[in-house]
Amino acid sequence: MRTTAFKLSLLYIAVFTGLSGFLLVYISRNTNQLMATQVVQTVDAEISGLADEYVRGGVRAVVESIDRRARRPDASLYLLTDFAGLTIAGNIARLPTVVLDETDGDIRRVKYARVEPGGEVQREALVRTFELRGGYRLLVGRDLGEQQRFSGLLGEALRLWLGVVVVMAVITWLFVSRRVLKRIDGIAATSQTIMHGNLSGRLPVAGNGDEFDRLATNLNEMLDRIELLMQGMKDVSDNIAHDLKTPLTRLRTRVETALREAKTDEDYRSALDATLEDSDTLIRIFDALLRIARVEAMAPESGMDDVDLKALVEEMAELYEPVVEDEGGRLEVQVSDAVMARCNRELVAQALVNLIENALKYGKPAEGDLVISIKAERQEDRILLNVSDNGSGIPAEDADRVRRRFVRLDASRSAPGYGLGLSLVNAVARLHGGSLVLQDAEPGLSAGIDLKWAGEPGDKNGGDKNAHDEQPGSQPG
Structure with a gap:
C-alpha cells in the first residue's frame, strides 16, 4: 500500500470518479431543466388549444377534444369537472381535491392515479388548473414518468461507470505493479550490487526506448565512467608505487652514501646536485598529475574561444621544426586555410606539444628518417587534429591502455618520460567533448583529438580574430 502503483490507482479512482x-x-x-421547460411549454399549448375550442364550441367541444386526446399513447393529462367537482371527461382516476381548488393557473407538481388498461397507477406530474365560465374547472398536465426514467438511467450509468473505473484502476495497478515496479526493483537490485563493491553491475535495458530505458542507459554510461575512473585510480596507485618509489629510493640511497663516504666539498656538491635533479624529476611528475587533474576538473566550455587551428599548428611547427631536424627528421604540416575550432587554445596547444614530443621519443623508424606530420581536417561538425609518425606504432590491444596515467609500453622504462603525456591529451580531448583517437598510420602511429567546428570565418560562430589577438607569438604552456 506504500508503493507508487497503489497510490496512483487510488488517485485514478478519485479523479475519474469525481470527473x-x-x-x-x-x-x-x-x-431535467430542459425537460421541465418542454413540459411547461406543452401544457401551455394544450391549454391554449382547449380554451379556443371552448370559445368556439362550448363544453361539448372541450369534452370531445379531451376524449380524443386522452386516448393517445403519450404522457398528457386532462381533467374537466363541473362546479360540484364531478368528473366530466379526462384520463385521471383520482387527484387531491386541493389541486382543483387552486385555479390560479400556476404550474404544480402533484401525485395522481392514472387510468391505464391494467388499472390505476400512482404517478407524478406537472399540472395547471384553470376555471372556465359556468364553474367548470380544466386541468391539463404532463406525466413525469419519462423524466424520472431518464434520471434512473443516468444513475444506473453512473453506478456502472464507477464500477468500470474501479476495474480499470485495478488493471492499472496490476500493470504498474508487474511492469513498472519490476523495472524499479531491477534498478534497486543492481544498485545494491554496485553498493556492495561490484562496479561491473549494470541496469537492465528492455530496449523499448521508454523513460526507464533512457534512465538505465544514462546510469549505465555513468557507471562505465565511474568504473573507468576507479580502474584509473588503481592503475595510478600501482604505477606511482613504481615510478615514484624508484627515484625516492635512489635519492635516499645517494644521501646515505654521501653522508657515509663523502670526504670533500666536491663530493657533497655532487651528491646535492644529483639529489636536486631527482627532486626536480619528482616535482615534474607531480606537476603533470596536477595539470591533468585541473583539466579533468574544468567545466565544459571553460575558456573556450574560436581559434584558427592553421595559425596554431604553424606556430607549433615553427617551434619544433629545428628540434625534429636535429633528430635527423622532417616536420610536415597539412592544414587547410582558416580551420576554425571552438576550443581552449592553451590546452589544445599543450596537447599538440605532447603529441609532437611523443612522436619524437617513440616514433623513430628502424630504418630511414623520422617524418612527423601534423594535420587538421574537418569531418562534418568536428575537426580532427592529429600528429602521425612513421615509426613502429603501438599494438592494437594497447590502444586503450596507453591513455591511462603512468602507462608506458617500454617495460624496462629506459626511455625518458613518465607515461603522463597521452593522459593529458586524453583529458583535453574529453574536455572538448571528444576523445584521444589512436590509429595505425601504416607505418607508424596517428594520434589526435577531435574538436568542435566553429563555422566559417566571418560568420557569427566563426572567425580568426580572437586566435590572433589572444596571445600573439605565445608559446604553449
Whole structure:
C-alpha cells in the first residue's frame, strides 16, 4: 500500500470518479431543466388549444377534444369537472381535491392515479388548473414518468461507470505493479550490487526506448565512467608505487652514501646536485598529475574561444621544426586555410606539444628518417587534429591502455618520460567533448583529438580574430 502503483490507482479512482460524477450530475441537471421547460411549454399549448375550442364550441367541444386526446399513447393529462367537482371527461382516476381548488393557473407538481388498461397507477406530474365560465374547472398536465426514467438511467450509468473505473484502476495497478515496479526493483537490485563493491553491475535495458530505458542507459554510461575512473585510480596507485618509489629510493640511497663516504666539498656538491635533479624529476611528475587533474576538473566550455587551428599548428611547427631536424627528421604540416575550432587554445596547444614530443621519443623508424606530420581536417561538425609518425606504432590491444596515467609500453622504462603525456591529451580531448583517437598510420602511429567546428570565418560562430589577438607569438604552456 506504500508503493507508487497503489497510490496512483487510488488517485485514478478519485479523479475519474469525481470527473464522472460531475459530468453526470451536470448532464442530469440540465436535462431535467430542459425537460421541465418542454413540459411547461406543452401544457401551455394544450391549454391554449382547449380554451379556443371552448370559445368556439362550448363544453361539448372541450369534452370531445379531451376524449380524443386522452386516448393517445403519450404522457398528457386532462381533467374537466363541473362546479360540484364531478368528473366530466379526462384520463385521471383520482387527484387531491386541493389541486382543483387552486385555479390560479400556476404550474404544480402533484401525485395522481392514472387510468391505464391494467388499472390505476400512482404517478407524478406537472399540472395547471384553470376555471372556465359556468364553474367548470380544466386541468391539463404532463406525466413525469419519462423524466424520472431518464434520471434512473443516468444513475444506473453512473453506478456502472464507477464500477468500470474501479476495474480499470485495478488493471492499472496490476500493470504498474508487474511492469513498472519490476523495472524499479531491477534498478534497486543492481544498485545494491554496485553498493556492495561490484562496479561491473549494470541496469537492465528492455530496449523499448521508454523513460526507464533512457534512465538505465544514462546510469549505465555513468557507471562505465565511474568504473573507468576507479580502474584509473588503481592503475595510478600501482604505477606511482613504481615510478615514484624508484627515484625516492635512489635519492635516499645517494644521501646515505654521501653522508657515509663523502670526504670533500666536491663530493657533497655532487651528491646535492644529483639529489636536486631527482627532486626536480619528482616535482615534474607531480606537476603533470596536477595539470591533468585541473583539466579533468574544468567545466565544459571553460575558456573556450574560436581559434584558427592553421595559425596554431604553424606556430607549433615553427617551434619544433629545428628540434625534429636535429633528430635527423622532417616536420610536415597539412592544414587547410582558416580551420576554425571552438576550443581552449592553451590546452589544445599543450596537447599538440605532447603529441609532437611523443612522436619524437617513440616514433623513430628502424630504418630511414623520422617524418612527423601534423594535420587538421574537418569531418562534418568536428575537426580532427592529429600528429602521425612513421615509426613502429603501438599494438592494437594497447590502444586503450596507453591513455591511462603512468602507462608506458617500454617495460624496462629506459626511455625518458613518465607515461603522463597521452593522459593529458586524453583529458583535453574529453574536455572538448571528444576523445584521444589512436590509429595505425601504416607505418607508424596517428594520434589526435577531435574538436568542435566553429563555422566559417566571418560568420557569427566563426572567425580568426580572437586566435590572433589572444596571445600573439605565445608559446604553449
